[in-house]
Amino acid sequence: MSAGGLKLVESEPASLHADIVGQLRDFIVEGHLAPGSRVPERELCEKFDISRTPLREALKVLAAEGLIELLPNRGARIRQFSEADIRNLFEVISGLDFVAGRLACARITDDAIAAIEKMHLEMYTHYLRRELADYFRVNQKIHQAIVDAAGNPVLSANYANLNSIVRRLRYSANLVGRDRLGDAMREHEQIVDALRRRSSDELALLMFEHMRSKCEAVCEYVRDQQQGDSKDDIPVAALPL
Amino acid sequence: MSAGGLKLVESEPASLHADIVGQLRDFIVEGHLAPGSRVPERELCEKFDISRTPLREALKVLAAEGLIELLPNRGARIRQFSEADIRNLFEVISGLDFVAGRLACARITDDAIAAIEKMHLEMYTHYLRRELADYFRVNQKIHQAIVDAAGNPVLSANYANLNSIVRRLRYSANLVGRDRLGDAMREHEQIVDALRRRSSDELALLMFEHMRSKCEAVCEYVRDQQQGDSKDDIPVAALPL
């Protein structure tokens, strides 16, 4: 996270360390490691063909971002997110979307708007064809484009950080009620429209609300899933992100 | 930073690693290392009495938080913040304050309000006596208390993360125009009042605006300072956080 954590969006020649962090983050976000499972240092070392030192450095960073948790003398585990965790996450993302909307309206170029409209159409096509994976991919691209249009690297970095967690959840929750998908499309239409008109307050509010719906959708999925396989689940500790 | 960068607020027995990260963060925030200067690994190792491995792990985390930057094969440097960086930072913090205000109004307990009012009085005393250091310390405590009252650990962690950078700047900018201080006091009065009345929209807006003023104050200071000692300054690269 970073925050959190925040990670850099290096223009630099890209160090090995940054590479490893990125690769490992993707690997986790894409769901190759089950939530709650331990992170197999040894295996990952040979997978990435590095020694334990750089891998462990990457683990510390990802722990700071909130993707994994470090248990003293017991290694790293893929974090499990309770519904409360997810609501907290989305509350913060909503705040970031709020500022992103305002700033984007003020700063976005006509070209960038055109690009977003193009992506919106592309997403619509995937929606019609029920190509879920592609739909989500373009969806993410649109949101990132709006955030980037705010022209604030700090915002982009923080947003990407929190979003990596949402994406990880989304990878598990690959199917969503089709009604929700329709709602999401409509919300996106309004968002693109507000952006086109550069209606700052309206866009900020729309994005805020859109995130709220998204949150409900993810929570719903997680609730269902946790009912389903609660038998072999580690009791979910509501840890701070 | 995260994105944050985010750091955990462990209830766990507190690992050595987390300790080191915290200690090193404080050390940097408190301004013991000049902006733009290199981070002396060797010295810090003996200062904290650890080997390079855990120290370097901590450096990676702090780099992700945005406090330092890692130059490939050239070690770590204390980040310098341009005015643009600072504006970006505050834009994001404003967003977090916005949600913090809303949530705090909805969730804060009467006791917590009383505690904040008490701190407000304490800060006022320091203001009257022109005890700057104490004033800032209590100021920080109030803001953190409001954010914590939102009852959202993700928010608290992200806020703390971004704030550590602001605090670092503040440590350099230890003196502020006294008129600005008066303004800040008045803004705080309004904030505490809105919180007492649990006036959510009002509080969110007040905190948003308060951050804007704060941003201007810090920018002003940085501008002055960079004019002053521009001679020995490394050219400030406007790096992404």
Added chain:
DNA sequence: CCTGTCATTTTTGAATTCAAATACTTCAAT
């Protein structure tokens, strides 16, 4: 006197090593 090249020293990044803590296996006792 300044500049550019080459050798030396230092610092960095990453692999390896080592001690301590945890997990696992075996075996015995109830």
Added chain:
DNA sequence: ATTGAAGTATTTGAATTCAAAAATGACAGG
């Protein structure tokens, strides 16, 4: 058969080591 204890193996966390890269400094040539 299940549980508990003891010993072994594995994993973890951190120090040390090692090769490569960069900084420093000496020296020659302009």
